[in-house]
Amino acid sequence: MRAIGLMSGTSMDGIDAALIETDGETVAWLGSALTIPYGAETRALLEGAMADARGVNARTDRPGRLAEAERRITTLHGAAVRALLDSLRLTPADIDVVGFHGQTVLHRPDAALTVQIGLGQALADDLRIPVVADLRAADVAAGGQGAPLVPVFHQALVRGLDLPQPVAVLNIGGVANVTVLEAGADPIACDTGPGNALLDDFMAERTGRPYDDDGASAARGQVDEAAVAEVLAHPFFAAPPPKSLDRNEFRAFVAERLHLTGASTEDGAATLTALTAASIAAVVGHLPEAPKSWIVAGGGARNSTLRAMLAERLGVPVLVAEQVGWSADALEAHAFGFLAVRSLKGLALTYPTTTGAPEPLTGGVLFQPRP
Structure with missing residues (x-):
């Protein structure tokens, strides 16, 4: 089947749209992808919506700016799909399904609550393509963490690689x-x-740009290792998998322990980058065996300072997704196309070892275009 996957992640920097051909079990082809960056106005709206989401007690609640943000991102996701189709000279009739993740604004699996805004029916009607959305809810309702969702996709991809396991x-x-x-x-x-x-968030506050380009600021700074160790004392890092987080879970905790207010931009960036690397390395102690190969994707894959810190703490080489034929930027978008096909076929998306679900579970809600 030919699917388009859509991803707007917790970095809130834009929408990734990616084409994939799959039967939901194997990957025939990782197709073209594009990114539509969010403008400053949309990013501000999403940040406001995320703040308003802190008072949400039910998945259907849309207080404050949430309703406006939901409409806005649905429209923008439709535009992203059309832009990808136009770039490939394809039509909606060429696509079997769209996997629509939406924008996570609240993730509290301890309260059996995860909220991804996005109007699946409106997107299906707009595109005239079936849409699978709301992919986390069934897992959380069953007692799982609802995240991460992409491991079954990673499994399908890694089967084709010759790397030490x-x-x-x-x-x-x-x-x-x-x-x-x-x-x-x-x-x-x-x-x-x-x-x-x-x-x-730190770089946006200090420089007006919401990222450290290639880790340049962090590369010039000094890491406060004692402060990093204080953050790693949080109980989350001592807990074994499966486990998941809300984007803002550590905001207050880190602010209290890193004391970045008086730090230079470079030292703050270095310490936060080291925290990311150290928290990733901390998971190794919870695994049956230390991984012999690491492949990194997502926005962090573009940060060479972070990659170097990771390699140092892990003690093994860290490959970027492109080195194994994947796209670091589009991998999660490809994943949601894959998951949409699995959902259509009733195949499992989550497992006890990935989300803590009681058994392998399918998920997602199918929205057919209305006449």
Whole structure:
């Protein structure tokens, strides 16, 4: 089947749209992809919506700016699909399904609550293509973490690689997550801790740009290792997989322990980058065996300072997704196209070892275009 996957991650920097051909079990082709960056107005709206989401107690609640943000991102996701189709000279009739992740604004699996805004029916009607959305809800309702969702996709991809096992596939978005794979075993997966979110927010406040371009600021700074160790004392890092995080989970905790207000931009960036690397490395102690190969994707893959810190703390080489024929930028978008096909076929999206679900579970809601 030919699917388009859509991803707007916790970094809130834009929409990735990617074409994939798959039967939901194997990947025939990772097709073209594009990114539509969010403008400053949309990013501000999403940040406001995320703040308003803190008071949400039910998945259907849309207080404050949430309703406006939901309409806005649905429209923009439709535009992203059309832009990808136009670039490939394809029509909606050429696509079997769209996998629509939406924008996570609240993730509290401890309260059986995860909220991804996005209007699946409106997107299906707009595009005239079936849409699978709301992919996390069934897992959370069953007692799972609802994240990460992509391990079954990583498993399909890694089957085609000749790398020493276990293989760890690491995605560094706003939150970082890892999938650990070994032949004959179910994937082990979890969120590892803050990915780019804390660093992006810090850089936006200090420089007006919501990222540290290639880790340039961090490369000039000094890491406060004692402060990093204080953050790693948080109980989350001592907990074994599966486990997951809200984007803002560590905001207050880190602010209290890193004391970045008086730090230079370079030292703050270095310390936050080191925190991301150290929190990823901390998961190794919870695994049956340390991964022998690491593949990194997501926005963090573009940060050479972070990659170097990771390699130093892990003690093994860290490959960028492109080195194994994948796209670091589009990997999660490809994943949601894959998951949409699995959902159509009733195949499992999550497992006890990836989200803590009681059994392998399918998920997602199918929206057919209305006449």
